[in-house]
Amino acid sequence: MVAVVDLVDVSVRRGSTMLLDGINWQVGESDRWVVLGANGAGKTTLLRLLTGDLYPTTGMAGVLDEVLGAVNIFDLRPRIGLVSQTFQERVPRGETVHDLVVSAAYAVVGRWREEYEGFDHERADALLERFGMLELRDRTFGTLSSGERKRVEIARALMVDPELLLLDEPASGLDLGGRENLVRLLGHLAADAAAPASVMVTHHVEEIPPGITHALLLKKGRIVASGPAREVLTEPLMSETFDMPLRLVMSQGRFTARAR
Numbered sequence: 001m002v003a004v005v006d007l008v009d010v011s012v013r014r015g016s017t018m019l020l021d022g023i024n025w026q027v028g029e030s031d032r033w034v035v036l037g038a039n040g041a042g043k044t045t046l047l048r049l050l051t052g053d054l055y056p057t058t059g060m061a062g063v064l065d066e067v068l069g070a071v072n073i074f075d076l077r078p079r080i081g082l083v084s085q086t087f088q089e090r091v092p093r094g095e096t097v098h099d100l101v102v103s104a105a106y107a108v109v110g111r112w113r114e115e116y117e118g119f120d121h122e123r124a125d126a127l128l129e130r131f132g133m134l135e136l137r138d139r140t141f142g143t144l145s146s147g148e149r150k151r152v153e154i155a156r157a158l159m160v161d162p163e164l165l166l167l168d169e170p171a172s173g174l175d176l177g178g179r180e181n182l183v184r185l186l187g188h189l190a191a192d193a194a195a196p197a198s199v200m201v202t203h204h205v206e207e208i209p210p211g212i213t214h215a216l217l218l219k220k221g222r223i224v225a226s227g228p229a230r231e232v233l234t235e236p237l238m239s240e241t242f243d244m245p246l247r248l249v250m251s252q253g254r255f256t257a258r259a260r
């Protein structure tokens with residue numbers, strides 16, 4: 001198995017605070033992971049480590065067979081698709097949906113004078129169609145609903161044909177319909193054998209798409225449990241992670257949780 005992510009005894013410390021502590025974690029090339037944890041558990045820190053935004057204080061962090069700190073991060077980043085919470089702030093007013101997706105091929109936000117190949121345009125449109133957004137290809141990004149924007153962001157993240165797809169709370173802020181649409185699309189992606197390995201961060205089990213293969217539970221920077229989803233997404237482990245007795249129900253590949 002090729003390890004897409006290989007963290008060995010990783011810690012991240014800021015002052016006297018351990019943001020991550022003793023993390024050992026491997027992601028395989030066909031894995032679909034969900035990372036769950038309460039506010040402040042360290043989920044965003046973990047994603048920022050994977051994108052090379054920050055480095056381990058101790059331990060070894062391997063991503064796509066490269067060791068963080070020993071690889072040029074600008075060579076690594078194009079191999080990773082990121083759907084972040086802050087991306088929308090960087091999109092210029094007036095950027096069209098199609099241009100936003102096609103410009104990922106050049107790792108830029110906002111088209112300027114790049115010359116794109118016909119192939120790039122076709123790929124961008126095929127991705128927009130896959131996420132139900134082709135009809136809106138000529139709309140400006142700023143006029144889309146939150147759910148539509150998320151679908152465009154995922155299309156953009158896949159434009160570079162990444163080897164690892166990172167999704168940071170993709171359903172946050174969406175209404176019920178928007179969330180359900182997105183979870184369905186993420187479920188299709190998870191089921192696609194040609195799709196890259198993925199790591200999705202969320203607070204809510206309702207946002208876990210069907211087809212997730214593995215789960216990692218974080219609490220105060222430490223791993224509560226990690227492994228196959230059916231072994232990790234259990235009432236005792238989830239209750240420990242969120243510090244309250246939970247009732248967890250799984251039905252037709254989807255989860256719901258509430259306090260006991």
Ligand SMILES: Nc1ncnc2c1ncn2[C@@H]1O[C@H](COP(=O)(O)OP(=O)(O)OP(=O)(O)O)[C@@H](O)[C@H]1O
Pocket residue numbers: 014015017019037038039040041042043044045046203
């Ligand atoms: N530079 C820093 N110095 C000190 N503490 C920090 C720093 N950056 C983050 N933290 C703390 O580290 C902890 C983990 O933060 P992180 O953003 O990774 O959590 P999270 O699980 O993503 O939380 P949320 O679900 O609220 O987004 C938090 O308690 C945060 O306040």
